[in-house]
Amino acid sequence: MNTALSQYMQKSVGFFLVLIFTLQVAGFAQVPGFFMKEDRRKVTLPFYASNSLIIIPVSINGNTPINFLLDTGVRSNILFSRVLGDALGLEYTRQLKLVGADGSTDLTASVSPINHFDLGPIEGVFQSLLVLDEEFFGLESVIGIPIYGIIGHEFFKYNPIKIDYDNEKIDFYQQGRMKWKPLFYRKMDLSVEDSKPYINAEVKQRDGSVLQAKLLVDTGANHGLLLNRETTDKITMPPLFIESELGQSLGGILYGYVGRVDYMELAGFRLKDVLTSYPEETDFSYVIKESGRQGSLGAEVLGRTKLILDYPRDRILVKKAENFYAPFQFDMSGMSLKKIPNDDNRVYISEVRVGSPAANSGVKAYDEILEINNVPTFIWELSEINRLMRSEPGKKITMKIRRYKDDNLEDYEDSVVTFSLRKQI
Template identity: 25%
Template sequence: MYKLGSILLFLIFSLTLNAQNDTGFRFKDPDQRSEKIKFELVNNLIIVPVKLNGVELTFLLDSGVDKTLLIALGTGDSLDLKKAQKVKIRGLGSKDSFEAFQSIGNTLEINDAININQEVYFIIDKNNELAKRLGLPVNGIIGYDFFKDFIVRINYKTKYIKLYNPDKFNRKLRRYDQLPLQFYKNKPYATLKVEDESISKSNLTFLIDTGSGSSFWFLENEHISEPELYFQDILGYGLSSIIEGKRSKVKKVFFGKYEFEEPNSAYPDVQQILEIEKNVVRDGTVGAEVLRRFKLFFDYPNKRIYFRPNIYFDDSFNYDMSGIVFDYDGVKIVKELKNVRMKTKSDSDEISYNNTNDFIMSIGVKPKVVVKAIRDQSPAKDVDILPGDELLTINGKNAYDLSLEQIQSILAEKEGNKVKLEFLRNNKNIEKEIYLRDRLKDLLNNSEN
């Protein structure tokens, strides 16, 4: 089993106002030791239920952000934000610049954990890009504010988070490996050993980022050179921009004592990361495609991360082999005929069910799956699939019955697989067939010939 990391959400803040001190999170019952939170996992990303000023919302849990963001509210929702002031926020993509409002004095609840003086940044996102990327009504992002007051256990297998009161935490973690964390602008970094011909420094500093669905990102610098074999690819998203860069592999990366051989790696074409953050310590990012392979304890109060492998540890590192980036873009009305099973009663009063030729019409609202972008030199490019094409079916299955994650899994399953796709373009149905192709393997074979 594997999950794809097609969503990459990095936010870098450029603020002109001084942040206000808040009281932090605490349990409503001061004697409470711990609290379990059920989460949804979408494209490796963790979605948690929250309540902000009494309104029920869902937030992305992203250790790579230092502020709490409110991005979009569902239709008909209203929310009273306290003491709002206008600020500017810049994101990872070249077009990711937003007008936002800084608000303090809000009440944020996550199950039985509460902060009665939460600082929130409200981003005006008219197109609701985050929800379109994930296919869920995600209203915001929370990171440092969530982690800093607890010891946080994340179990990707059971899809539960457990919060522990640091003063009452007495669990022994002898079976877990550990790494020290260092913090820069309230974001966690760890030093990992890397072996590759293109990297001259063995120990590199990585941002530990639950909000990146990818595996390893490397930022080219004096120690990290352009890889010898790579291809240009679409790596993911900022809030509104597509992030492009080089797709490659590195020889080995060690996460503590655990070794990953030839994991997928990416080199984003976004040098403004360092310019915006003015970050002199960061060499790259470890995303959730790696983190999901471990049981994790984030211990911000003691600046440690504890980890041990789970059942996903040996999963292969896969990536899209079609060249298609899909997105949700609105909804569509779907009509379906359903066979009616009639209930009949015999003379002996026994009830039986008979299939008939009678049908009922079912009408529902379904998400519309649309091609957002196409990678050059890809199977999709070869058969003239275009941005804006609406996906109707994939291998005979209705696209609206599948999640984006399920669609992406089909497109990353195995090199050589034939995938049948049906699209709607200019009100006409068109059919396409592609054969999945491992671009990195092509490059390697060509280099040996």
């Protein structure tokens, strides 16, 4: 996807220069970006945190607000549905072919070049949107609530942003009006390259080697630490790892392995036994190699901090949150769970690891979960179920499941299974 977006941005430079010149001639000084509606030192924007992913309601062109994911890992704003885009009254100029993270090229998007985003005290002016021509519900299936799009680099480029995961709020500062060194924060150098933020961090691997890693700061990724083995032979797999789904991208499900490193240091703070994802190499890997990075830092680590992203001053500031030193726990059931999109909290099992507690109890992929410990599934949030499955070794789980026969939704069999959680890595 990065290649297509890069081409789009390059081809759009001329358009935006003409737009800016026209606006300045007309007496307006504003350029594309996100700004406060009132001239204040800072404003506060509440958000909803799901597994430390940042979800905010956004009104586009005066329409009803819809949920967007705030994501430092992408350049352009994206809307996940052309049907929704049409309903919002968006206007399009042309179509692009996108490359998904799995290397596929069968995604297309229509470009809607000028839109207004309303986030309450903040507005995004002259915002471009890439609108997927086919609907994408992948994020809702893994996060558990409807997500209709992504806000990327534009939100961060002009203003210091303080993210408080504990209290689910963002402080959006006027440029140059935040203290140079807020109390108890530690500073790291931040480089913004190709509209994406990078830091350097020290990672000690299980074999004792120390990796000086260039990492993408990715608020839109639900992993903790991710290392791309294809970028350097200095990245080594730990002796204990499991094969697993790693996440959901526009191009499909990402597969790879999950293990641990001894520690990683972030602004001098040391996190031990960090869960680490090792994705399989794909046709998309050349983009990662060209960026010079060795991996990325996602919400599972970032959500343990109070974080300031200050693009204008090329810095990131970090302060420990209350859960900073909490153990990194991985699923102990052996199941990957997903929500059925556009339905009322119906959860199914997308994958079952061989030899895991769930597999040994008879659970199979595509079973639907009806109850967990006598509580109906529709009462649970998907994030709550995932936390339960990571909670503690030996915890007893009883589930009522429904197994459909030959894809016939009217032909099924219900059963009850019981297993105990077991730590696997």
